[in-house]
Amino acid sequence: MANYDLTPRIAPNLDRHLVFPLLEFLQERQLHPDEQILKAKIELLNKTNMVDYAMDIHKSLYHTEDVPQDMIERRAEVVARLKSLEDAAAPLVSFLQNPNAVQELRADKHYNLQMLNERYQIGPDQIEALYQYAKFQFECGNYSGAADYLYQYRALCTNSERSLSALWGKLAAEILMQNWDIALEELNRLKEIIDSKSFSSPLNQVQSRIWLMHWSLFIFFNHDNGRTQIIDLFNQDKYLNAIQTSAPHLLRYLATAFIVNKRRRPQFKEFIKVVQQEQYSYKDPITEFLACVYVNYDFDGAQKKMRECEEVILNDPFLGKRVEEGSFSTVPLRDEFLENARLFIFETYCRIHQRIDMGVLAEKLNLNYEDAERWIVNLIRNSKLDAKIDSKTGTVIMEPNYPNIHEQLIDHTKALQGRTYKLVSQLLEHTQTQAAR
Numbered sequence: 001m002a003n004y005d006l007t008p009r010i011a012p013n014l015d016r017h018l019v020f021p022l023l024e025f026l027q028e029r030q031l032h033p034d035e036q037i038l039k040a041k042i043e044l045l046n047k048t049n050m051v052d053y054a055m056d057i058h059k060s061l062y063h064t065e066d067v068p069q070d071m072i073e074r075r076a077e078v079v080a081r082l083k084s085l086e087d088a089a090a091p092l093v094s095f096l097q098n099p100n101a102v103q104e105l106r107a108d109k110h111y112n113l114q115m116l117n118e119r120y121q122i123g124p125d126q127i128e129a130l131y132q133y134a135k136f137q138f139e140c141g142n143y144s145g146a147a148d149y150l151y152q153y154r155a156l157c158t159n160s161e162r163s164l165s166a167l168w169g170k171l172a173a174e175i176l177m178q179n180w181d182i183a184l185e186e187l188n189r190l191k192e193i194i195d196s197k198s199f200s201s202p203l204n205q206v207q208s209r210i211w212l213m214h215w216s217l218f219i220f221f222n223h224d225n226g227r228t229q230i231i232d233l234f235n236q237d238k239y240l241n242a243i244q245t246s247a248p249h250l251l252r253y254l255a256t257a258f259i260v261n262k263r264r265r266p267q268f269k270e271f272i273k274v275v276q277q278e279q280y281s282y283k284d285p286i287t288e289f290l291a292c293v294y295v296n297y298d299f300d301g302a303q304k305k306m307r308e309c310e311e312v313i314l315n316d317p318f319l320g321k322r323v324e325e326g327s328f329s330t331v332p333l334r335d336e337f338l339e340n341a342r343l344f345i346f347e348t349y350c351r352i353h354q355r356i357d358m359g360v361l362a363e364k365l366n367l368n369y370e371d372a373e374r375w376i377v378n379l380i381r382n383s384k385l386d387a388k389i390d391s392k393t394g395t396v397i398m399e400p401n402y403p404n405i406h407e408q409l410i411d412h413t414k415a416l417q418g419r420t421y422k423l424v425s426q427l428l429e430h431t432q433t434q435a436a437r
Contacts, residue, residue, distance in 0.1 A: 004312050009247075010022070013211050017143075018215065019044055020044065021317065023037055023040055029320070035061065039061065041057050048139050051071060051074050055071055081136065082137075085129065088132070089126065089130045092127060095116070096152050105155070109155075110158070112156055113158070127156050134149030134150045134166070137149065138150075138169055146173045147173035154167065170186055174186055180223045181223070187215070187216055191212060191233070209242045213243070216230065220253075221319060234250065235267050251274070251275065251278060251282055252287065252316075255287050256313075258271060259340050260336045272291075275287050276295050285311075286305075286313075288305050289302055289306060292305055294348065299348075299364045300364075302345055303364055306341050309341065310338060313334045320334070345365060346379065354397070355396070355397055356396040356397075358394045361376070376389065
């Protein structure tokens with residue numbers, strides 16, 4: 001399963017602090033040697049201000065209570081630098097902690113700057129100091145303080161690039177504090193800026209979309225409505241194009257979202273085509289499962305891939321989230337995935353067979369005969385499938401289902417419209433890229 005670990009591909013697209021939860025998960029799952037994970041943690045920590053945490057890991061890694069002298073010196077530097085930044089930002093921090101004073105602020109940033117300068121002798125230097133102080137707090141692991149100061153900084157900042165940097169920092173802090181509702185709001189703000197016509201160069205825009213999608217994985221697989229929203233974001237043409245050109249491994253998460261989604265999306269057919277196109281640049285058991293069912297109609301292969309999918313989900317930091325239920329722990333997404341995967345196999349198998357042997361179908365679904373019969377009875381009862389079970393012969397009989405010509409016409413028209421929009425978008429992006437050069 002270590003071969004399917006996407007951390008080496010995902011980590012370069014994350015803030016280094018966001019990599020720690022992934023390493024914690026991998027360490028818990030024992031997917032890699034413990035020593036290897038600890039060394040990776042120390043390497044990450046060396047470029048942050050979380051010196052105490054680095055000391056603890058060093059002691060654990062080398063089984064000692066002593067720490068290197070450079071760590072001790074680094075800790076003293078961090079404490080001194082934190083005090084210096086705290087003093088520099090103190091006038092503005094004091095102002096922001098005074099509710100009566102904060103009420104004087106308005107939506108007009110230029111008015112705020114003038115008012116702060118005239119009444120409180122707070123100028124650009126103190127505002128810049130607040131940003132540096134917030135950033136330093138984040139590097140120290142104080143994500144709550146960093147989020148508060150970055151929010152306040154953005155209310156005063158008139159530099160669009162620095163304000164964007166503060167928004168990325170605020171998003172990272174909210175993710176690390178697992179404030180999923182607030183994190184989703186910040187994600188949407190960031191998306192709006194990235195997608196705006198005034199955003200930097202087309203190349204930076206594509207790279208920012210790739211970063212945004214990687215960061216969004218934390219939110220979408222923890223937020224209540226995340227599995228729908230990941231389809232809404234990733235399956236947009238400009239984001240799907242970025243995945244195909246620079247981050248095909250993200251297809252795992254989009255494929256999973258399509259499979260576990262309660263409502264089948266009209267974009268699903270188009271997504272299957274993308275999976276088929278990209279199988280030479282990226283594939284794993286989850287994307288291969290879809291290819292087996294919908295491209296190759298290989299139900300034996302789908303059965304095998306379904307077992308592998310279960311292992312991939314259990315060992316993926318975003319998909320394998322455990323929930324404690326009394327003395328047991330479960331992985332809800334795995335259970336939903338397997339249930340819907342069986343449904344995918346059943347529906348497709350039924351479309352190409354009129355009479356189906358229950359024993360064969362049970363084998364395809366990875367269930368014993370009794371469980372398969374019970375599962376199919378419930379499915380027929382709760383769905384719109386025109387099917388019935390012949391208990392004497394042990395078969396499922398499918399009623400003919402002729403497609404509605406009007407529905408076919410509507411589907412083809414929508415597909416044509418989507419492809420036209422995609423071609424126009426690609427042409428515009430190509431034109432912008434050429435102009436930028």
